[in-house]
Amino acid sequence: MAFQPIVDVETGKPFAYEALVRGGDGEGAAEVLASVSEESRYAFDQKCRVAAIEGAVAAGILDTSACLSINFLPNAVYSPLACIQLTLKTALATGFPAERLIFEFTENEEMIDSDHVRGIVEAYQQLGFGTAIDDFGAGHAGLGLLAKFQTDYLKLDMALIRDLDRSMPRRMVVEGVVRMARSLAIGVIAEGIETVEEYEALRKMGVRYIQGYLLARPELGALPPIRVPSERISVETAEVSARRQDRRNALVGGR
Template identity: 70%
Template sequence: MAQVGCEGCRSGAEDFRLAMAFQPIVDVETGRAFAYEALVRGPAGESAGEVIGGVTPASRYAFDQQCRVAAIEQAVAAGILDTDARLSINFLPNAVYSPVACIQLTLKTARATGLPTDRLIFEFTENEEMVDTDHVATIIDAYRRLGFATALDDFGAGHAGLGLLARLQTDLVKLDMELIRGIDASLPRRMIVEGIMRMMQGLDITVIAEGVETEAEFAALAALGVRYQQGFLFARPGLRSLPAILMPANAARHAA
């Protein structure tokens, strides 16, 4: 019955006609993509804001499901199976009624396209209002048992911060770009990120820095041991494509 509901969501009256843009999360030690984040766009490349602006509480579930399908299908069409990179998909915890039931269409799509499910990462943002934190913890636990990784996005930006992390132990955290911007010239930012790195190492959580735009930011993060970085410095999102990665000229020296 639950699986029928998920199918019904996909074939429902509301079709968001989604496109996906893919941005690499770079392993700065190898210069290769650790993962590609799927970013929602309109069919002609319209911004995420325009697309999300049309989502209502009534259509949120259908939107979340269609995002997952579009991300997997378009990533495979773009050639992700020719790489060993993972695929990171943003999801809305408040749109997941039952973790096992609501994942059925995702699993079906992955099987149909040949994408191994252990290459999937599901991101949710600290900024999203948590109606029921216990429910989100249940989702994370269910996804882990199914072999998926989970990531807490925008870490350090929301009101919950460390308290949320204490209750929701994800596999990865993505540092909010406010912590990254100008980190090379900001002792407080460097000390905060250094403290987060120590904490995450103890919790066995992988850290990703997002919003990296300059070589100086890259170098400062690399010096702090942040191996995984994402931002315009490496590549802008590619609409329905996996963009080439441009590594900074001094990357080898900092990775050594």
């Protein structure tokens, strides 16, 4: 597993670390998942959960207050309560608080049974876990899915984020999603941020949780350091206020 922080930009600290599966030769998640057969899906999902928790604890996550975000395969969960037992056993054995677990899912193909997925999400929420729709706004992870059930977080797909600062349509879409999520009491996580301009555009919209190469790249078996960009928004606002005050002072002095 590699780990990448989801940063709370109001504090500059990690809100969570996402566990990202990697192949033995460094293959990415998509390549690894492509090699998983239908017959091995359940075993693979279970092993990934164990590896994520054990790897995060070994990397030092218990020295932080961060959550651990684990991707899961909805179609591999035949029964939420039965399939969560090994996860709970691993959390107990490693000393990781189960309430700091977040489970996120994405579907590259349309769900065969959305009611089944809703049952998983509701069961996990009742157990005290966080839940998230990954890649929101891409493929089948869209408004129709959100209308059927509500997770605790939405992770905006990086296709919506790319060049956000230079695209008015993208900004309008993201602003709409942020307003909608706020009305539903759902947290928004923006992923795939690569430039300071994208970061600043999201901050202006009030997005608090941000993930991407700009802040930290994933590291295999380690919790990478975070690089939060300097807040040019705040600096510029302060400079504008200072100039206005200088003008007011000049007018008073002139009188």
